[in-house]
Amino acid sequence: MAPGNRRTVARCAAVMCVLGVLRECKSNKKRLWVREWLRRREDKGIFDNLCREMRLGDDAAFYNYHRMNKEDFDYLLRLVGPKIAKQDTRMRKAIPPEQRLSVTLRHLATGESKTSLGYSYRISPNLLSSVVPEVCEALYAALQPLYMKMPTNEEEWLRIQAEFHSLWQFPNCCGALDGKRVLIAKPPKSGSTYYDYKCHFSSILLALVDAKLRFIYVDVGSAGRASDGGVWEKCSLKKGT
Incomplete structure (x- = not known):
C-alpha cells in the first residue's frame, strides 16, 4: 500500500474512533442514575x-x-x-x-x-x-x-420439664418437637429436591417449644422431600443431645 493511502486509512480509523466515543458519550447523557x-x-x-x-x-x-x-x-x-x-x-x-x-x-x-x-x-x-x-x-x-433462647445448663432443662409436668401432666418431657412444610416457589435449578409427597414445592421448619409454647429452637431450610428422620439427622439439635 502506498504511503498516501496508509495515511488516509489511519485518518479514517481515527475519525471513526472519535465518532464512536462521541456517540457513546451522547447516549450516556440520556441515562438516569435514578428513575424519575x-x-x-x-x-x-x-x-x-x-x-x-x-x-x-x-x-x-x-x-x-x-x-x-x-x-x-x-x-x-x-x-x-x-x-x-x-x-x-x-x-x-x-x-x-x-x-x-x-x-x-x-x-x-x-x-x-x-x-x-x-x-x-x-x-x-x-x-x-x-x-x-x-x-x-x-x-x-x-x-x-x-425470645428464642436454648437452655444452656441442666437447671434450665429441668425447669422446662417441671413446667410440662405441672401444666400438661406430661412427665419427663423437655420440649415438644414437630416439623412443618412451608410452601415455596421452586428454587432455580433445584430439580425435584424440594418437591414433597403432597406434590408441592416446600421447605421444612423444625421447631422445639417449651411448656408455654415458646420457641426455644428452630431449624429452617431442609428440602420438602426429606422425612422427619432425615431432618432430625442433619439438624444441630441432635448433635447437642
Missing part, C-alpha cells in the same frame, strides 16, 4: 404518606398493615435501627431505617412480591432484594437471644 418515579419517594411513596397517616390517626389500620402496633414497631426499630441505617451519599439519600423495617414487615406479613412493594414504596426491586434479607438478619440477631 423513584426520585419522588418522599413525596409520593406509600411510606411517607399512607403509613404516616395511619401512624398518626388510625391504630387499627397501622396494626393491620404491619401486623403489630406502633409500640412494638418502635421497639423493633430501637433494636435494629443502628444496624440497618445507611449513610447518605452525594448521589442519593439513603432509605431511613424506619422505612426499611416497614417494607420488610409488610413483605413478611403478606408475602407481597418485591416488585409490587417496590412500586408502592418507590424503591427499586434490586435494592429491596438486599434490604429485606439485611433487616431480617438484624431482627434475628437482636431477638433470638431474648
Whole structure:
C-alpha cells in the first residue's frame, strides 16, 4: 500500500474512533442514575404518606398493615435501627431505617412480591432484594437471644420439664418437637429436591417449644422431600443431645 493511502486509512480509523466515543458519550447523557418515579419517594411513596397517616390517626389500620402496633414497631426499630441505617451519599439519600423495617414487615406479613412493594414504596426491586434479607438478619440477631433462647445448663432443662409436668401432666418431657412444610416457589435449578409427597414445592421448619409454647429452637431450610428422620439427622439439635 502506498504511503498516501496508509495515511488516509489511519485518518479514517481515527475519525471513526472519535465518532464512536462521541456517540457513546451522547447516549450516556440520556441515562438516569435514578428513575424519575423513584426520585419522588418522599413525596409520593406509600411510606411517607399512607403509613404516616395511619401512624398518626388510625391504630387499627397501622396494626393491620404491619401486623403489630406502633409500640412494638418502635421497639423493633430501637433494636435494629443502628444496624440497618445507611449513610447518605452525594448521589442519593439513603432509605431511613424506619422505612426499611416497614417494607420488610409488610413483605413478611403478606408475602407481597418485591416488585409490587417496590412500586408502592418507590424503591427499586434490586435494592429491596438486599434490604429485606439485611433487616431480617438484624431482627434475628437482636431477638433470638431474648425470645428464642436454648437452655444452656441442666437447671434450665429441668425447669422446662417441671413446667410440662405441672401444666400438661406430661412427665419427663423437655420440649415438644414437630416439623412443618412451608410452601415455596421452586428454587432455580433445584430439580425435584424440594418437591414433597403432597406434590408441592416446600421447605421444612423444625421447631422445639417449651411448656408455654415458646420457641426455644428452630431449624429452617431442609428440602420438602426429606422425612422427619432425615431432618432430625442433619439438624444441630441432635448433635447437642
